[in-house]
Amino acid sequence: MALSKEDFDKLAVLSRLRFSPEEAEEFRNxxxxxxxxxxxxxxxxxxxxxxxxxxxVNAVAYTALREDAVRESLPNxxxxxxxxxxxxxxxxxxxxx
Amino acid sequence: xxxxxVCGMETHIELATKTKIFCGCTTEFxxxxxxxxxxxxTGQPGSLPILNRRVVEYAVRxxxxxxxxxxxxxxxxxxxYVYPDLPKAYQISQFDEPICEHGYIELDSGKRIGxxxxxxxxxxxxxxxxxxxxxxxxxxxxxxxxxxxxxxxISTPEEAREYAEKLQLIMRYVGISDCKMQEGSMRCxxxxxxxxxxxTEFGTRTETKNINSLSNIVKAMNREIERQEDILESGGxxxxxxxxxxxxxxEIYPMRTKENSDDYRYFPDPDILRFTIPQEFVDETKANxxxxxxxxxxxxxxxxxxxxxxARDIYKYRRVSEFLDDTVxxxxxxxxxxxxxxxxxxxxxxxxxxxxxxxxxxxxxxxAGLVKLIDDKKINKNKGQETLxxxxxxxxxxxxxxxxxxxxxxxxxxxxxxxxxxxxxNPDAVxxxxxxxxxxxxxxxxxxxxETRGKADMGKVNKIIRGLIG
Numbered sequence: 001m002a003l004s005k006e007d008f009d010k011l012a013v014l015s016r017l018r019f020s021p022e023e024a025e026e027f028r029n030x031x032x033x034x035x036x037x038x039x040x041x042x043x044x045x046x047x048x049x050x051x052x053x054x055x056x057v058n059a060v061a062y063t064a065l066r067e068d069a070v071r072e073s074l075p076n077x078x079x080x081x082x083x084x085x086x087x088x089x090x091x092x093x094x095x096x097x
Numbered sequence: 098x099x100x101x102x103v104c105g106m107e108t109h110i111e112l113a114t115k116t117k118i119f120c121g122c123t124t125e126f127x128x129x130x131x132x133x134x135x136x137x138x139t140g141q142p143g144s145l146p147i148l149n150r151r152v153v154e155y156a157v158r159x160x161x162x163x164x165x166x167x168x169x170x171x172x173x174x175x176x177x178y179v180y181p182d183l184p185k186a187y188q189i190s191q192f193d194e195p196i197c198e199h200g201y202i203e204l205d206s207g208k209r210i211g212x213x214x215x216x217x218x219x220x221x222x223x224x225x226x227x228x229x230x231x232x233x234x235x236x237x238x239x240x241x242x243x244x245x246x247x248x249x250x251i252s253t254p255e256e257a258r259e260y261a262e263k264l265q266l267i268m269r270y271v272g273i274s275d276c277k278m279q280e281g282s283m284r285c286x287x288x289x290x291x292x293x294x295x296x297t298e299f300g301t302r303t304e305t306k307n308i309n310s311l312s313n314i315v316k317a318m319n320r321e322i323e324r325q326e327d328i329l330e331s332g333g334x335x336x337x338x339x340x341x342x343x344x345x346x347x348e349i350y351p352m353r354t355k356e357n358s359d360d361y362r363y364f365p366d367p368d369i370l371r372f373t374i375p376q377e378f379v380d381e382t383k384a385n386x387x388x389x390x391x392x393x394x395x396x397x398x399x400x401x402x403x404x405x406x407x408a409r410d411i412y413k414y415r416r417v418s419e420f421l422d423d424t425v426x427x428x429x430x431x432x433x434x435x436x437x438x439x440x441x442x443x444x445x446x447x448x449x450x451x452x453x454x455x456x457x458x459x460x461x462x463x464x465a466g467l468v469k470l471i472d473d474k475k476i477n478k479n480k481g482q483e484t485l486x487x488x489x490x491x492x493x494x495x496x497x498x499x500x501x502x503x504x505x506x507x508x509x510x511x512x513x514x515x516x517x518x519x520x521x522x523n524p525d526a527v528x529x530x531x532x533x534x535x536x537x538x539x540x541x542x543x544x545x546x547x548e549t550r551g552k553a554d555m556g557k558v559n560k561i562i563r564g565l566i567g
Contacts, residue, residue: 073135
């Protein structure tokens with residue numbers, strides 16, 4: 001298995017996720033499959049990811065990027081419509097001690 | 098044991114674009130919470146970021162101004178970390194293909210502080226912590242930043258301050274940001290470690306975050322040097338950590354242990370296309386860069402022959418230096434203009450910020466109209482200063498305050514006659530001067546100034562009167 005238990009546990013901490021031992025094993029297997037899939041793609045390109053990076057295929061010239069012109073933002077009620085909010089703010093549990 | 102400091106800086110600068118880096122929301126400062134927001138900058142599923150062209154242009158300009166090489170190919174990466182100021186749980190930044198690399202800034206001593214890289218990224222939202230709740234405002238989320246990373250070339254807190262000050266001035270000159278440290282549009286993080294003098298290996302470093310003024314850079318660094326010295330002297334080890342400096346108490350304390358670069362799990366952002374920056378565009382930008390601060394200072398001192406302190410007082414505010422240049426272009430003498438700015442205009446601008454904004458009522462044309470009267474000795478410097486204050490008050494042209502007859506040329510003969518009268522009218526003063534109380538001559542000068550309504554050339558008056566007194 002490419003992904004060690006230690007790596008998995010560390011990722012969980014960084015992602016602020018908690019798993020039961022059974023869940024951890026299940027997700028570790030799934031992640032391993034995903035990594036294996038990515039490796040397959042990586043190996044299919046001669047030169048690996050560096051080769052993909054160095055091609056300018058699919059690159060846009062900076063001139064084709066977005067113009068710096070203001071567009072209307074969403075109304076505050078709409079922005080907060082699916083969240084716990086008050087006084088115009090998003091509210092979460094206090095995140096500093 | 099004696100220690101030496103090794104320091105590098107990371108400086109975040111908010112770019113003065115109209116819109117955010119990946120959406121069309123305004124970057125305007127302030128505004129009610131979460132009113133400059135849309136699905137993109139609040140990280141809603143399915144929304145797609147589109148890079149703002151001006152952000153790339155400004156980054157290129159910034160890079161060229163500090164002697165960087167510009168990469169013709171670049172892309173955005175995701176930097177993953179979970180914190181409520183970042184709704185997507187990743188920041189869109191740049192990792193291995195920053196727009197600019199390998200630059201430097203030269204200090205007054207001639208020492209160069211290397212610039213490793215400059216990359217573009219999005220700012221995070223603002224958190225307000227109250228009792229059991231953290232309130233989040235994403236208005237600032239997605240505001241474009243450049244992060245300027247220096248080499249660990251800085252050896253003293255004073256060098257750090259000078260580096261930051263130069264960086265601030267350069268970025269203001271090229272017009273990409275107002276770089277106000279108090280308002281957070283420029284924020285400095287200081288990476289600092291100590292090592293025994295004479296060794297070459299780096300010690301463990303700490304990062305002091307978000308220092309909000311130039312003078313606090315020096316203070317925070319001095320505290321951190323003391324703290325690390327104490328630990329090392331007592332045989333302890335420095336723990337890699339993020340520190341916060343509290344300017345109110347002048348104390349420094351750890352915020353959190355730092356995640357390693359690996360922990361951010363950078364990878365190319367699949368939502369944003371790679372982009373190219375054509376060399377022609379880079380060359381054109383370079384050719385169109387304005388005169389940079391160091392060149393301007395040299396020109397003031399070497400070509401215009403201004404005293405160094407005067408030159409520095411002018412060049413450190415971009416708008417002031419432009420005002421001086423424009424006034425001189427209209428035919429005014431540079432020294433007289435500079436003296437009037439420093440002695441007159443500055444007295445009406447109390448704070449550094451006022452001078453930086455330089456919001457005054459008169460144009461360079463009007464200023465030149467006044468200065469030329471002094472240059473041609475039609476009015477003296479005191480009269481000039483007095484008139485300047487009136488002009489600054491009302492914004493009127495000099496002709497409103499000084500009539501043509503006031504400046505009509507006074508012949509040397511007329512002036513000599515008035516001086517003779519002045520000496521004759523003040524025998525006591527003459528006696529006093531002859532007895533060595535030189536200040537008494539001011540009484541005679543005063544008489545001449547009254548008679549000539551301030552238009553006499555004091556240099557000439559001085560000569561004539563001293564000749565008469567003998």
